Amino acid sequence: ISHVFNFDLPYDPEAYVHRIGRTGRAGKTGIAITLLTPGEQGRLRRIEGYTRQKITPATLPTEADIQASRDAGLRERMLIWLRRGRYSREQAMVQALVEEGHDLAEIAAAALKLARAEEKQRPIEPLSEVRSDAFAPAGKRERRPRHPVDPAPKPVPSRSNAREKGMVRLSISAGKAHGVRPNDIVGSIAYHANIPGRVIGAIRIKENHTLVDVPEEFVAQVLAKTGQ
Template sequence: MGFEETTPIQEGTISFALEGRDVIGQAQTGTGKTAAFGIPIIQQADVNGGLQGIILAPTRELAVQVAEELNRIGNVKGIRALPIYGGQSITHQIKALKKKPQLIVATPGRLMDHMRRKTIRLQNINVAVLDEADEMLNMGFIEDIEEILSQVPDERQTLLFSATMPPKIQSLAERFMRNPEVVKTKTKEVTVPTVEQHYYEIQESKKFDLLCRLLDIQSPELAIVFGRTKKRVDELTEALAKRGYLAGGIHGDLAQRKRDQVIRQFKESTIDVMVATDVAARGLDITGVTHVYNFDIPQDPESYVHRIGRTGRAGQTGLAITFVTPREIDHMKVIEKITKKKMKKMAVPSFSEALEGQQQAAVSSLLRTVEETNLSTYKASAEHLLEDMDSVSLVAAALKLLTKEPDTTPIKLTEVAPLRAKKSKNQRGKGGGGRGNRHNDRRSDRDRKKRNFNDNRRVNPKGKNRNK
């Protein structure tokens, strides 16, 4: 598969897992966790043993990606993993289950559906894996997980992986694991050291123009832009398209087919900007993401760590940029304190710098074409043109044609209320990035009415769309 050496989480986990020990692995995304539990599980799996292992994942996308990776690892041995998740036909999944895969990678809700239908039975499971356990906690899956684990045989092996270890995850481990070995691979800094972290202090109304200028100057190969809400993602995706960028958006309200399509286009570089909510992008393992833009500052440090972990993967370098309004500076400092990493403040670039950036991209494209392309069929036309025109003017004209000049098409985005750092217990609910105020794709409309700190209704109380 091209693996040359183990990553720290693999080195620390595989030997314990092969001995049948329970393991708690604390590591960030992109550190090789799937192989850390996949290699020992597949090594010990019986091709003719029916369903032997379940892997629980927080999102559909992560379930699919983990299953794909396990199928690559298990290909030669004949071990198959089947992804099970909501948004896909349950009838289709029941047919696939009849082919008797040895492993299932599932989101908790859909697995519970199959358990109730008795289309998945857990009595022969000998290994259970909780992947991204902290995110499953944030998404409200903890009771589902407890119910699932209670129906798996007690003598099973349990492997738990989490970037952070909040008290509820520790409690879960104490209840359902037997003397687990703890493998920590965290460096002194919580964030990935290969990711350079910058921030811009910017007014809410000027964020979008800044994003466009940075895209023009930096010309990222693949970029992910994070928005706080589903509405924000939709508006940003539409606005970027109006300005001529190849962008697609994903969030929890999109049909699974549409989400899969956008992710496929991004992986194939048909689009080079993906706009996403935290939950929709959780666990995405896409190589080659060079830039992450936090259009809205995340509500808690864990989300920040997961967001910027989309870049700087597999030893590559990456750049994470956060837009911070003046009223959010204190919230940013809380993130810096917990991640033990200072973000570098950057000066907002001008329009002329954005134009210069696009000109440099055009120059690079021209030089690359000269180096990599056979130009013999064009040389006669070039020589003919040079008889009537000087070479500098011709090259300048070519660069003008190749340069994407910054677009100033007017864009209107719905304002989002700024985040405030929590300052004391009696101020809880008025501010900050506390876990209690977390806004994610799974919050119901009823919950949003009760706890609307970061909802667009705060800006537009009646919930009406001002653009209509």
């Protein structure tokens, strides 16, 4: 694949490397784009330290930039067909319209309007300005846990079992103090254990740990795969 988009930075740098590595197989190159929130800067620094590479910030395109790109793409597709010359039926239609008294430039404009009709399904939404001051200062360090983090899920004591029938509650030694979010938990377990993210149940993120409910049938698989 040519592009990988990260909507949520994984907590584990190795998972990030594995994910973006899908763009560089068989000697090909690719682009990885990450959408970053101010609270994820700590994860970004960990990934940069792990990969020993600086991730370069990019400037969001303006509405005019996006429209110009669409215009350029449409123009290029037109030039391709002009070089091919295989449009005899369409040329006959144009000739008929000219004979009816329509202006040639107006015919071409109407044809272009039809050609880009699909763009209505992809409207350009207003883009808010990215404020650099919304990000924490470079010298500010992300809050660290008091104890070493072992993110591998573990069964919790029976008194804390999941209330939902057929679910087992697991504990992960990473919580709010580590910047963990529900999407991180679902994505990590689903990816590493190879189970559908939709089957994962309730998630309770505490200060230094997280409780997550997993269907009983997948518990052994989750414990075996995510602990590797």
